[in-house]
Amino acid sequence: MATTDTSKGGPGLAQQRHIVTEIPGPASRELFERRQRSVARGLGHVLPVFVTAAGGGVVLDADGNSLIDFGSGIAVTSVGNSAELVVARVTEQVERFTHTCFMVAPYEGYVTVCEELARLTPGDHDKRSALFNSGAEAVENAVKIARHATGRTAVVVFDHAYHGRTNLTMAMTAKNMPYKQGFGPVANEVYRVPMAYPFRWPGGPAACKAEALDVITGLIHAQVGEQNVAAVVIEPIQGEGGFVVPPDGFLPGLASFCKANGVVLIADEIQSGFCRTGDWFACDHEGVVPDLITTAKGIAGGFPLAGVTGRAEMMDAVHPGGLGGTFGGNPVACAAAIGAMETMGKEDLPAAARRIGDIMLPRLRKLAEAHPVIGDVRGRGAMIAIELVRPGTLEPDADTTAKLAKACHAAGLLVLTCGTFGNVLRFLPPLVISEALLSEGLSVLEDSFAQL
Ligand code: PLZ
Numbered sequence: 001m002a003t004t005d006t007s008k009g010g011p012g013l014a015q016q017r018h019i020v021t022e023i024p025g026p027a028s029r030e031l032f033e034r035r036q037r038s039v040a041r042g043l044g045h046v047l048p049v050f051v052t053a054a055g056g057g058v059v060l061d062a063d064g065n066s067l068i069d070f071g072s073g074i075a076v077t078s079v080g081n082s083a084e085l086v087v088a089r090v091t092e093q094v095e096r097f098t099h100t101c102f103m104v105a106p107y108e109g110y111v112t113v114c115e116e117l118a119r120l121t122p123g124d125h126d127k128r129s130a131l132f133n134s135g136a137e138a139v140e141n142a143v144k145i146a147r148h149a150t151g152r153t154a155v156v157v158f159d160h161a162y163h164g165r166t167n168l169t170m171a172m173t174a175k176n177m178p179y180k181q182g183f184g185p186v187a188n189e190v191y192r193v194p195m196a197y198p199f200r201w202p203g204g205p206a207a208c209k210a211e212a213l214d215v216i217t218g219l220i221h222a223q224v225g226e227q228n229v230a231a232v233v234i235e236p237i238q239g240e241g242g243f244v245v246p247p248d249g250f251l252p253g254l255a256s257f258c259k260a261n262g263v264v265l266i267a268d269e270i271q272s273g274f275c276r277t278g279d280w281f282a283c284d285h286e287g288v289v290p291d292l293i294t295t296a297k298g299i300a301g302g303f304p305l306a307g308v309t310g311r312a313e314m315m316d317a318v319h320p321g322g323l324g325g326t327f328g329g330n331p332v333a334c335a336a337a338i339g340a341m342e343t344m345g346k347e348d349l350p351a352a353a354r355r356i357g358d359i360m361l362p363r364l365r366k367l368a369e370a371h372p373v374i375g376d377v378r379g380r381g382a383m384i385a386i387e388l389v390r391p392g393t394l395e396p397d398a399d400t401t402a403k404l405a406k407a408c409h410a411a412g413l414l415v416l417t418c419g420t421f422g423n424v425l426r427f428l429p430p431l432v433i434s435e436a437l438l439s440e441g442l443s444v445l446e447d448s449f450a451q452l
Pocket residue numbers: 074133134135136137139162163164165235239240268269270271272296297
């Protein structure tokens with residue numbers, strides 16, 4: 001039901017694209033002036049419209065514009081902004097108590113979230129979880145746990161990887177600008193290997209799986225030594241690095257290597273997890289069972305919550321007091337997560353993500369036929385991207401990518417870019433977006449290409 005009360009967000013908001021000013025409009029520009037005087041320059045913005053409400057598939061701004069949301073706050077609001085069950089659970093919790101610190105005196109919500117994580121993440125082995133505030137913190141802790149459980153120190157990561165901005169995760173992240181430039185020294189014992197990136201694999205996509213596994217295991221053997229490797233950390237579908245989907249069989253191959261060598265396989269599902277790719281987790285598509293899995297973003301409908309979930313014996317290797325933090329697993333964030341996970345189950349959001357992919361992929365492939373600047377269309381479920389190149393080459397075209405994003409923004413479609421070379425447009429709509437709005441968003445994108 002559409003509402004005209006724009007002081008409230010959530011699924012009741014009118015699900016429409018409605019542009020009444022230039023983007024950003026005067027009210028947003030005025031707020032931006034204040035932002036410039038008070039907020040550090042180091043924080044960037046995809047689109048500096050100041051948000052006043054959001055829900056379903058739309059974001060409303062201070063000038064009264066209603067934009068179609070193809071970003072979900074970077075894969076976070078998969079259940080939609082201010083989703084009903086999230087609001088209900090959070091409101092109830094916030095009126096009871098807001099914080100005790102789980103390490104001071106525990107509460108049920110934290111345990112419930114960990115039970116749900118055990119039930120939903122890949123594998124039916126005995127699991128334990130620990131909760132944190134951000135994705136980066138979860139990755140840091142997964143590495144701490146893997147090092148403790150194995151007594152080894154080396155961590156293997158991939159080209160194009162993104163794992164966060166803290167000192168250790170910055171070292172694990174591949175891209176220098178903007179993430180590492182000037183912020184060193186970075187943490188040591190982090191080793192990088194090539195990613196199985198079919199579109200850019202020198203031997204071509206058909207050879208990618210086997211050759212990548214050969215190169216990776218060869219490098220680990222020659223340069224690190226399997227016996228020194230605590231963990232291999234991989235995003236089963238890479239996020240910030242360009243929505244790189246490895247070829248079938250690559251992840252299972254990597255998992256067997258880890259198992260054979262006593263290496264902890266950590267799947268960073270912070271961006272790909274919680275229904276985004278059309279299954280609960282991206283690892284599920286190939287039946288891969290990681291030893292540890294990191295989650296955040298979509299887990300709690302927009303509240304800061306992250307988790308490390310893994311084999312009980314590895315997780316419990318750490319002594320009491322070895323893991324924690326003041327706010328980790330905050331009761332309000334846990335209530336939000338319970339509401340979000342309930343929504344994902346009740347509304348069958350894995351199926352909703354598959355439906356989004358089924359609508360988007362054919363239209364994007366058709367667009368690629370008409371516009372050879374699109375070198376690759378890829379993704380799973382509602383984690384979809386197009387990679388832009390100089391036609392007929394692999395040369396990244398970041399300029400056209402930026403131009404297209406700008407044109408979409410001006411027309412009221414919030415899209416994000418990504419990729420090591422800045423030449424990927426990615427689409428991450430809330431999984432609850434209506435088909436009409438999804439289709440309209442695609443039309444805006446098609447128009448932007450037509451105007452190139
Ligand atoms: N691992 C796979 O995608 C966060 C970061 C945007 P935090 N990605 C968006 C930016 O420019 O900071 C991410 C991720 C994967 C880890 C993280 C880190 O999660 O919650 O941002 O710390």
